[in-house]
Amino acid sequence: MAGSPAIRFRQASVVYPSGVRGLDRLDLDIPHGDLVVIVGLSGAGKSTMLRAVNGLVTITGGDVEVEGRSVRSSRGKALRELRAGAGMIFQDYRIVRRLSVLQNVLVGRVARVPTWRQLIGMWPKEDVELAFDSLDRVGLVDRAYVKAGQLSGGQQQRVGIARALAQKPSVILADEPVASLDPVTSRRVMEDLRRINQDLGITTLVNLHFLDLAKEYAERIIGLSQGRLVFDGAGGDVTEGDFAEIYGRHMTADDVLEAQVAL
Amino acid sequence: MSPRPEAPARTRRHLLTAAAVLFVLGLTVWSANGIGVSLVELFSNLGRMGRLIDDSFPPAWSFWPRLIKPLLETLQIAIIGTIFGSILALPLAILAARTVSPSRPLYWLNRNIMNVLRTMPDLFWAMLFASAVGFGPFAGALALTVFTVAVVSKLTSESIESIDMKLTEAVRASGGNWLETVFFSVLPQALPQYVSYVLYALELNVRASTVLGLVGAGGIGMVLNTQRTTFQYDRVTMIVLFVFLVVMLIEQLSAAARRRLV
Ligand SMILES: Nc1ncnc2c1ncn2[C@@H]1O[C@H](COP(=O)(O)OP(=O)(O)O)[C@@H](O)[C@H]1O
Ligand SMILES: [Mg+2]
Numbered sequence: 001m002a003g004s005p006a007i008r009f010r011q012a013s014v015v016y017p018s019g020v021r022g023l024d025r026l027d028l029d030i031p032h033g034d035l036v037v038i039v040g041l042s043g044a045g046k047s048t049m050l051r052a053v054n055g056l057v058t059i060t061g062g063d064v065e066v067e068g069r070s071v072r073s074s075r076g077k078a079l080r081e082l083r084a085g086a087g088m089i090f091q092d093y094r095i096v097r098r099l100s101v102l103q104n105v106l107v108g109r110v111a112r113v114p115t116w117r118q119l120i121g122m123w124p125k126e127d128v129e130l131a132f133d134s135l136d137r138v139g140l141v142d143r144a145y146v147k148a149g150q151l152s153g154g155q156q157q158r159v160g161i162a163r164a165l166a167q168k169p170s171v172i173l174a175d176e177p178v179a180s181l182d183p184v185t186s187r188r189v190m191e192d193l194r195r196i197n198q199d200l201g202i203t204t205l206v207n208l209h210f211l212d213l214a215k216e217y218a219e220r221i222i223g224l225s226q227g228r229l230v231f232d233g234a235g236g237d238v239t240e241g242d243f244a245e246i247y248g249r250h251m252t253a254d255d256v257l258e259a260q261v262a263l
Numbered sequence: 264m265s266p267r268p269e270a271p272a273r274t275r276r277h278l279l280t281a282a283a284v285l286f287v288l289g290l291t292v293w294s295a296n297g298i299g300v301s302l303v304e305l306f307s308n309l310g311r312m313g314r315l316i317d318d319s320f321p322p323a324w325s326f327w328p329r330l331i332k333p334l335l336e337t338l339q340i341a342i343i344g345t346i347f348g349s350i351l352a353l354p355l356a357i358l359a360a361r362t363v364s365p366s367r368p369l370y371w372l373n374r375n376i377m378n379v380l381r382t383m384p385d386l387f388w389a390m391l392f393a394s395a396v397g398f399g400p401f402a403g404a405l406a407l408t409v410f411t412v413a414v415v416s417k418l419t420s421e422s423i424e425s426i427d428m429k430l431t432e433a434v435r436a437s438g439g440n441w442l443e444t445v446f447f448s449v450l451p452q453a454l455p456q457y458v459s460y461v462l463y464a465l466e467l468n469v470r471a472s473t474v475l476g477l478v479g480a481g482g483i484g485m486v487l488n489t490q491r492t493t494f495q496y497d498r499v500t501m502i503v504l505f506v507f508l509v510v511m512l513i514e515q516l517s518a519a520a521r522r523r524l525v
Binding site: 054083098107118164 | 429435447
């Protein structure tokens with residue numbers, strides 16, 4: 001699909017059953033291999049935007065296309081295929097603490113391995129290899145057989161990244177991946193995401209709260225407010241004035257990771 | 264000193280208390296008359312009771328070797344009931360957990376059947392299975408299977424409803440189907456609780472299988488009944504002591520294991 005972008009939002013809207021508009025007629029093309037950071041106040045619709053890409057929320061208007069495939073009309077097996085092609089990383093890691101690190105990463109292979117093999121623990125050799133490769137990319141091979149709950153927060157998040165990588169995804173969706181981490185660990189995780197984006201060419205969408213991190217790592221920054229696109233520009237060009245526009249207020253210490261170090 | 268508020272009227276509460284006391288008194292008289300409770304009879308028969316106690320002591324210590332085999336049978340009945348019941352209970356618990364169940368009607372049906380199972384006492388099931396497969400240990404084990412399904416599936420489904428559903432979403436986001444979601448997020452979270460309920464069921468079943476023996480399901484309960492009907496009270500005492508020790512031992516072991524689990 002040389003012609004179509006990795007992800008295309010076409011007048012995409014999400015209205016929750018409560019009536020809240022999470023995403024409002026978003027039009028946006030994300031080219032292959034880009035690392036795009038989405039910023040906006042809490043409640044601006046950042047999570048909704050990412051979750052519309054893998055169908056975890058119901059698109060109620062317009063559509064989102066991933067590699068040319070419509071998310072809105074995907075159901076059952078087609079939807080699971082689509083999700084398998086998009087690795088998701090969560091603020092709260094969402095790994096199973098009682099399972100080993102390796103088992104958590106193998107969850108990234110669920111859509112590619114027959115269910116019965118998973119249930120009796122007979123994972124194909126290639127898939128186990130792939131899981132180890134993914135752990136290698138985040139520097140956690142030596143923890144493979146440790147219970148995931150014994151790792152630190154930053155390590156758990158990297159297990160989450162390895163799980164997403166094990167999917168061999170064409171897209172990575174990271175929903176505030178560093179919001180629960182300290183500044184040093186935050187940078188480590190952002191470095192991992194950037195390296196993966198550059199080495200493997202995986203199109204990456206990252207929701208971030210901290211503006212300096214956004215500026216540092218983004219090739220492109222998208223600003224959302226009340227579900228609407230309010231900013232779209234190159235990461236390096238964005239100014240404090242732009243942020244004030246996106247946030248509807250001036251920047252404060254809370255918006256900057258560097259300021260958190262001093263706290 | 265600022266004026267005190269007036270105390271609230273007490274008459275209503277007093278009336279209610281009096282009514283409740285009268286009601287309980289009436290209930291007691293009604294029941295006592297119905298079953299023929301008689302203090303006179305109780306006291307005039309104290310002598311007979313004294314003789315009974317006299318006959319029961321000392322326990323027939325030398326009787327114990329003949330108790331091993333029936334006691335093992337009682338344990339075997341409990342073990343089979345616990346294992347069969349627990350295996351059946353796990354899938355039923357998943358279907359009966361509102362947040363995980365794949366289908367609303369299935370959830371509803373399962374819940375209601377489980378509620379009916381639970382309201383029937385295990386003795387009822389023992390009688391039912393006795394008429395199907397004949398009186399004996401097997402009928403007892405089947406009765407305890409039903410009892411275990413009811414207890415373990417109910418408790419486990421409640422544990423499943425309280426797990427972190429966000430983890431489930433992570434498996435779905437990777438493209439997992441329902442079964443994979445259950446296997447990688449529901450079960451790992453709920454399994455320790457489940458195992459603890461299975462141990463709890465084993466404790467209940469060891470006691471229940473002793474009682475089932477009294478009505479012919481075999482094991483130590485049956486021996487107890489035989490000795491009682493032939494007035495060998497010193498042997499009865501020995502059996503009671505023996506059962507008491509073993510049940511207590513199993514409960515202590517199981518309780519210790521459960522404390523380690525959760
Ligand atoms: N499941 C939901 N049901 C109803 N409203 C929701 C739900 N999820 C999010 N919202 C609402 O949609 C809006 C956008 O939320 P979200 O996408 O989570 O924003 P952000 O990630 O930028 O903080 C908010 O007003 C939020 O309250
Ligand atoms: Mg969010």
